[in-house]
Amino acid sequence: EPVSIGAMEAYIGDLSIENNYELSIEVDERAKDKRVAVIGSGPAGLTCAAFLARRGVKVTIYEKHDKLGGLLTHGIPDFRLPREVVEKTIEKILDLGVETKLNQELGRDFEIEDLAKKYDAVFVAIGANIPAKMNVEGEGLEGVYGGNYLLEYNKHPNYTGKKVAIIGGGNVAMDSART
Numbered sequence: 555e556p557v558s559i560g561a562m563e564a565y566i567g568d569l570s571i572e573n574n575y576e577l578s579i580e581v582d583e584r585a586k587d588k589r590v591a592v593i594g595s596g597p598a599g600l601t602c603a604a605f606l607a608r609r610g611v612k613v614t615i616y617e618k619h620d621k622l623g624g625l626l627t628h629g630i631p632d633f634r635l636p637r638e639v640v641e642k643t644i645e646k647i648l649d650l651g652v653e654t655k656l657n658q659e660l661g662r663d664f665e666i667e668d669l670a671k672k673y674d675a676v677f678v679a680i681g682a683n684i685p686a687k688m689n690v691e692g693e694g695l696e697g698v699y700g701g702n703y704l705l706e707y708n709k710h711p712n713y714t715g716k717k718v719a720i721i722g723g724g725n726v727a728m729d730s731a732r733t
Contacts, residue, residue, distance in 0.1 A: 571642045577650060581610035591616060591669040592677045593660055596624020599679035600647055607650035614673070615652060618659035624681055631729050688721070701726050 569575075588611045592599045595617040603613045621627055626640045648654070658664060660680060669676045685700030692698065701722075720727050 567639060567643075571639065575646075577604065577608060577646055579608050579610070579650065583610075586610035588612065588674045589614070589672070590675045590677060591673040592679060593666075593669070594618075594624055594679035594681060595622040595644075595654070596679060596681050597626060598681075599624065599677070600626075600644065602677045602679060603652045604647045604650065607647070607652050613652045615654045616658045616660070616664065616669070617654060617656050618662075620656050622654060622656070624679075631733055633732065634725075634729060 585606075590602075590606055590611050590613050592603050592606075592613060592615045595603075595615050599615060599617075600622070603615055607613050615622065617624075619628065622644050623640050626635060627637075660666070660678075666676055666678070687693065687700075718731075720731050
């Protein structure tokens with residue numbers, strides 16, 4: 555009988571939240587005086603911050619939005635990934651001593667060079683915010699949105715009850731249809 559890896563991962567994650575599982579800390583003496591800036595708080599940025607903080611590195615996350623999570627918070631609908639799971643996971647990472655600077659955008663509020671002077675290392679985890687082009691006629695017309703539509707969902711008109719065409723059949727297409 556097939557095994558659903560996604561369901562197993564969700565079960566383990568839910569169980570760890572229910573039982574208030576703490577992330578282990580194994581301080582590396584060579585790392586405890588190091589400081590790292592992480593630009594972006596999506597999956598890559600949060601993972602980097604968590605692993606470094608668990609080793610004793612002082613981590614500061616710079617996030618352009620007013621809320622941490624990147625794609626987890628701003629792009630994946632709640633029906634696919636419950637907000638509570640994301641929030642509890644972020645809380646666990648912050649409990650490791652990770653600092654945050656919200657509403658700080660690369661190129662607007664700071665430059666990588668500025669951070670490189672203040673930190674021992676800079677990890678850039680800004681994601682891929684530009685959707686792939688299909689290179690088809692009409693792609694740039696009003697009302698035509700790319701794969702990052704869900705990131706910008708609240709900025710677009712409500713299309714409930716109207717005819718909508720969704721090109722594709724993957725997760726983003728299905729999430730767009732449900733949204």
